[in-house]
Amino acid sequence: MSQKILAKDKVDAFLQGLCRDQDLFAPVMKDGKVGWGPVATAAEALWEFSNTEMSPKDFFFPQTECMMRFKNVQGDPQGMIMQAEAPLSRPRVLLNIRPCDAKAFQVLDLIFVQDEMTNDLYWRDKREKTALIGLACNDPCPTCFCTTVGSNPHGETGLDVLLVDLGDHFLAKALTEKGEALVKDLPAAAAGDEGQAAELKKAAEAKIKGGVAMDKVNAREVMELYDAPLWDRVMESCLNCGTCTFCCPTCHCFDIQDETQGEAGRRVRNWDYCMSWLFTMHGTGHNPRGTKKDRVRQRFMHKFKYIPVKRGGEIGCVGCGRCVQLCPVNIDVRKVVNDMNA
Amino acid sequence: MRNTYVPYPVSIKEVRVETEDKQLKSFWLQFLNSEDASAFNYTPGQFAELSISGYGEIPIGIASSPTEGRDLLFTVNKVGSVSSRLHNMKAGDIMGVRGPLGNSYPLKANKGKNIVIVAGGFAVTTLRSTMNWLLHPDNRGDFGEITFIYGARTPGMLLYTQEWTAWQQSGQANVHVTVDREAPGWSGLVGFVPTVTGDVAPKPDNAIALICGPPIMIKFTQPVFDKLGWQSDQIIMSLENRMKCGIGICGRCNVGPEYVCKDGPVFTKTQLDKLPREY
Numbered sequence: 001m002s003q004k005i006l007a008k009d010k011v012d013a014f015l016q017g018l019c020r021d022q023d024l025f026a027p028v029m030k031d032g033k034v035g036w037g038p039v040a041t042a043a044e045a046l047w048e049f050s051n052t053e054m055s056p057k058d059f060f061f062p063q064t065e066c067m068m069r070f071k072n073v074q075g076d077p078q079g080m081i082m083q084a085e086a087p088l089s090r091p092r093v094l095l096n097i098r099p100c101d102a103k104a105f106q107v108l109d110l111i112f113v114q115d116e117m118t119n120d121l122y123w124r125d126k127r128e129k130t131a132l133i134g135l136a137c138n139d140p141c142p143t144c145f146c147t148t149v150g151s152n153p154h155g156e157t158g159l160d161v162l163l164v165d166l167g168d169h170f171l172a173k174a175l176t177e178k179g180e181a182l183v184k185d186l187p188a189a190a191a192g193d194e195g196q197a198a199e200l201k202k203a204a205e206a207k208i209k210g211g212v213a214m215d216k217v218n219a220r221e222v223m224e225l226y227d228a229p230l231w232d233r234v235m236e237s238c239l240n241c242g243t244c245t246f247c248c249p250t251c252h253c254f255d256i257q258d259e260t261q262g263e264a265g266r267r268v269r270n271w272d273y274c275m276s277w278l279f280t281m282h283g284t285g286h287n288p289r290g291t292k293k294d295r296v297r298q299r300f301m302h303k304f305k306y307i308p309v310k311r312g313g314e315i316g317c318v319g320c321g322r323c324v325q326l327c328p329v330n331i332d333v334r335k336v337v338n339d340m341n342a
Numbered sequence: 343m344r345n346t347y348v349p350y351p352v353s354i355k356e357v358r359v360e361t362e363d364k365q366l367k368s369f370w371l372q373f374l375n376s377e378d379a380s381a382f383n384y385t386p387g388q389f390a391e392l393s394i395s396g397y398g399e400i401p402i403g404i405a406s407s408p409t410e411g412r413d414l415l416f417t418v419n420k421v422g423s424v425s426s427r428l429h430n431m432k433a434g435d436i437m438g439v440r441g442p443l444g445n446s447y448p449l450k451a452n453k454g455k456n457i458v459i460v461a462g463g464f465a466v467t468t469l470r471s472t473m474n475w476l477l478h479p480d481n482r483g484d485f486g487e488i489t490f491i492y493g494a495r496t497p498g499m500l501l502y503t504q505e506w507t508a509w510q511q512s513g514q515a516n517v518h519v520t521v522d523r524e525a526p527g528w529s530g531l532v533g534f535v536p537t538v539t540g541d542v543a544p545k546p547d548n549a550i551a552l553i554c555g556p557p558i559m560i561k562f563t564q565p566v567f568d569k570l571g572w573q574s575d576q577i578i579m580s581l582e583n584r585m586k587c588g589i590g591i592c593g594r595c596n597v598g599p600e601y602v603c604k605d606g607p608v609f610t611k612t613q614l615d616k617l618p619r620e621y
Binding site: 067068070072077078080081082083084111112114116117118119120121122221222223226252253254255256257258260265267272274279280281282283284288289294298301302305306307309310 | 343344345346347348349351353374393395396397398399421422425435436437438443582583584586587589590591592593594595596597598599604616617618619620621
């Protein structure tokens with residue numbers, strides 16, 4: 001795969017090229033916060049930021065997504081038959097996505113697409129039609145711990161192109177065929193660029209101080225972790241508010257609901273969360289995860305034990321640190337996992 | 343590539359009130375498109391999402407057996423908004439079915455063995471499927487003795503009376519049906535399922551047991567099997583949990599790392615002993 005240069009005064013021209021046949025999105029400043037929005041020029045996009053407040057999972061797994069439609073006319077039997085929603089019409093590019101978030105999508109690929117039956121076409125369609133141009137982190141924040149959960153500030157997993165800010169220009173590393181096509185018109189990298197990027201990578205890794213240890217979590221049986229006393233303590237402070245699930249790039253639980261308005265009917269899926277009491281409640285009133293402790297434990301066990309057990313060791317966390325920043329009662333996932341590992 | 347969230351359209355062919363309290367109704371469903379019927383290849387123990395546009399979906403065990411033809415049978419308890427709506431539907435109405443979902447009872451892997459079935463209440467649905475499959479001439483010869491123990495609160499709460507009476511009369515299976523208390527007109531067994539199981543005393547040699555019922559029945563049946571010398575890997579149970587996607591993604595039905603909808607609903611007791619009791 002080729003290594004190219006994107007000069008900073010050539011970014012506009014590069015983005016114009018991208019916009020021609022694709023919708024282009026990047027982190028932008030929105031209402032004083034870093035979020036995702038459509039961009040056409042370099043000035044509209046952010047180039048120096050830690051990360052977006054919310055993960056970009058919404059591009060592949062929208063917070064509310066129409067799955068199918070029907071004509072809500074009871075007397076018209078054909079009308080009540082569900083018709084699947086049309087696929088994405090235009091390809092998209094996500095520019096300046098952080099490596100941790102790209103890695104998260106690769107973890108979710110393992111869950112949304114498993115076999116012929118577990119084959120989420122809504123997810124797949126958007127994944128296949130979206131290119132990811134990552135921006136390496138040269139300056140991770142204190143809540144980042146990607147290096148301890150299999151990701152990296154300069155990580156390449158899940159990306160089509162990785163941009164590394166080398167000061168006056170970016171090194172653009174093509175990582176897939178899709179990425180190769182995106183950077184084909186850029187000039188080749190100079191001799192020292194790769195070495196400089198490697199130095200920046202090492203420096204960025206060194207800035208990540210805290211982290212999680214997983215060796216004992218991996219070695220222990222499910223029930224040993226499940227019955228560990230730490231959950232009584234975590235449960236006491238947790239509000240079950242679900243903020244962590246909302247901002248998390250790998251949280252992917254959803255609900256499916258039917259909506260009707262006059263003759264229009266649709267089946268939608270909405271983000272849901274395991275912290276909710278209703279999430280698991282049976283029609284009879286019986287609730288298999290009936291206590292706050294059951295629910296907070298489910299979230300951590302799912303990411304750090306259940307997903308690794310079922311998905312070949314892959315961890316359901318990429319160390320982005322959003323939940324650490326946003327938890328209203330300061331639950332720190334690093335401390336929870338280290339307690340599981342104690 | 344098929345979109346597995348989109349239900350196959352079906353029409354309701356027949357509705358039957360199953361129990362005296364009218365809370366359980368059976369629905370025979372017919373595929374509108376014959377290619378959908380061919381694609382819907384299922385085995386006993388699997389379930390499907392019944393889909394009613396505008397109301398939603400509910401996961402229900404398939405009560406018919408593939409040996410009975412292409413129509414599907416579901417027996418549904420009236421509990422929430424989807425099942426209540428379904429109870430108000432009639433023959434000829436259009437709805438959807440999504441599946442087949444989940445794994446099935448390990449029947450083909452246990453050829454040559456004796457099969458003991460223990461069912462309580464309306465958990466008998468997928469075991470009706472199993473019995474019809476086992477007793478079909480194509481399969482009956484592959485198995486040893488078949489014992490069917492089934493209980494409900496009252497005679498009027500027993501499902502599929504016609505079917506189990508026929509199984510009893512066929513001499514192809516040992517059928518023991520019981521009700522909790524004496525009832526007028528009932529000349530059959532009286533007593534709880536665990537007690538009857540103890541009296542029947544199924545032998546563990548070269549056998550598997552399929553147990554499906556309310557938690558209280560399972561709790562008291564377990565020691566009976568233990569006493570008779572059954573091992574955990576011979577005891578097979580079917581779980582149910584709240585579900586949405588039915589294909590192992592949406593995150594609510596899991597019991598530890600296992601998704602009831604995809605890795606289950608059928609588990610051995612050996613498997614369940616290593617999992618949290620989140621069901």
